[in-house]
Every structure is written in C-alpha cells, then in structure tokens.
Amino acid sequence: MRLLCGKPWEGPLPESFLYHGVSVFTTLRAEGGEPLWLEEHLHRLRRHAEALGLPHPGDGAFLEDLKALLPLGPDLRLRFTVGEGVWLSEARPYTPPPPEAYREGVRVRLTPYRVHPDLARYKTGNYLPYRLALLEATRAGAFEGLLLDAWGHVVDGSRTSPLLYREGRLWVLQGGLEGITREKVAEKARALGLEVGEGFFRPDDLKGTLLLAGSGVGLLSVGPPPMELLPLLEAFRPRWYTG
Structure with a gap:
C-alpha cells in the first residue's frame, strides 16, 4: 500500500x-x-x-x-x-533472510562503487551506487555489496551498515550512513560488556568478523558467527526465527 x-x-x-x-x-x-x-x-x-x-x-x-x-x-x-x-x-x-543466513552467516562482495563525498551520511533518493553494488553482489552470489569512500575505506553496504569484530572489540565503520539498527547494535554490545569503537578501515584492514546491521535483516555475520557474539546476534534476530 x-x-x-x-x-x-x-x-x-x-x-x-x-x-x-x-x-x-x-x-x-x-x-x-x-x-x-x-x-x-x-x-x-x-x-x-x-x-x-x-x-x-x-x-x-x-x-x-x-x-x-x-x-x-x-x-x-x-x-x-x-x-x-x-x-x-x-x-x-516483510520478507526475512532465510534461517541459514543467521546460523551460518552470509557472503559479501567488495565492489568498486563509491558513496557520494557530500551526501554519504544522508539516506537520500540518490541511490544508484547502492543499487549497482547490490546488483554486482547478487550476480556474484553474495548477500551484500560493500561500497568505498573516495579514500578507499569500506564505509557502507548496499542495504546494511557494517561493523567489525576483532580481538574482542566491536568497531563501527565510519564514513557511510548513520544506521539506526547499527546504533542499537552498538548500544546492546556495550550493555553486554563489549568494547565499542569507531574507525575507518580499508579492505585489507577488515581482519576479524564483519557484521551487517539493517532494518531488513537485524544483524548478520559474514561467515560463521563467533560463539562470543551469539548473544548479540540473537538480540536482533526477527521474531519468527526459532534457531
């Protein structure tokens, strides 16, 4: 409607x-x-x-x-x-991702598409780079396409906001849209006792577990989720998910 x-x-x-x-x-x-x-x-x-x-x-x-x-x-x-x-x-x-996406994680594809240097933080209708990133990811059999900024940092997903879990700390990737779900994930992570930071990361710096937050997915892990992150992931699973 x-x-x-x-x-x-x-x-x-x-x-x-x-x-x-x-x-x-x-x-x-x-x-x-x-x-x-x-x-x-x-x-x-x-x-x-x-x-x-x-x-x-x-x-x-x-x-x-x-x-x-x-x-x-x-x-x-x-x-x-x-x-x-x-x-x-x-x-x-609402059409959720399949249950195996939450159990086993998903795949992402790094795309060459870049966010707008002035508008990246705003959720505007100027959406073509995100559509192209998702199209490339879909053609490659991946769930999500990642976008870069002008300096080569990974800053956003085509339909999710990325986070990085590494060495016991959760990082909120900067430079893209201020995602509401990602903000809630960071709040919950702090409540669970995790350290949370913010930073810019180039593709070679993404060592650890990448997470994807968004209203359409809740929170997904890229690849199998680490055991210590299960309470955080479970907190954002859609209500239909039974494990």
Missing part, C-alpha cells in the same frame, strides 16, 4: 522522486504490529530533510499514515519518504 501526502496513491510519482533523487527516506520493520525504533527513524528522517532543505510535513503526518498501514499485516517493511512538497508512506510484507 502507498500513501502520498496521506492519501492512497496508484499513479506516477513526482519527477524529482524519479529522476533526481531529491528526497530522503527511512526504512523500518514492524514486528507484531509494532514499528521498531520508530522515534529514532522519524528523528533521522526529519534531520536529513532539514539538512537537504526539504520541507518536512511533521512526524504527525507519518504517524497518521501508520494507522492505515499497520493493519495490513503483523510483520511489515515500512518506508517513509520526504520530497519537494510531498511525503510518501509505503508498506509491504
């Missing part, structure tokens, strides 16, 4: 949405009819809209749209978008 400015919409979208990427958006998951970290997602959406000079309709507009979207099912993938004078709210059934 799609709501444009609060009303059902089936027609074409504004040109700025389709051709120029003049928009910011956020995606989140609803489990059992409850949107996860809704306040944080709406706050980031508002900040990003203001940073790019896009008129934000107010959180109340999206909260009102939620009243129409949440009855569509208990587990949904939600997306809120702010553009030039319009906002868009969408919901579709």
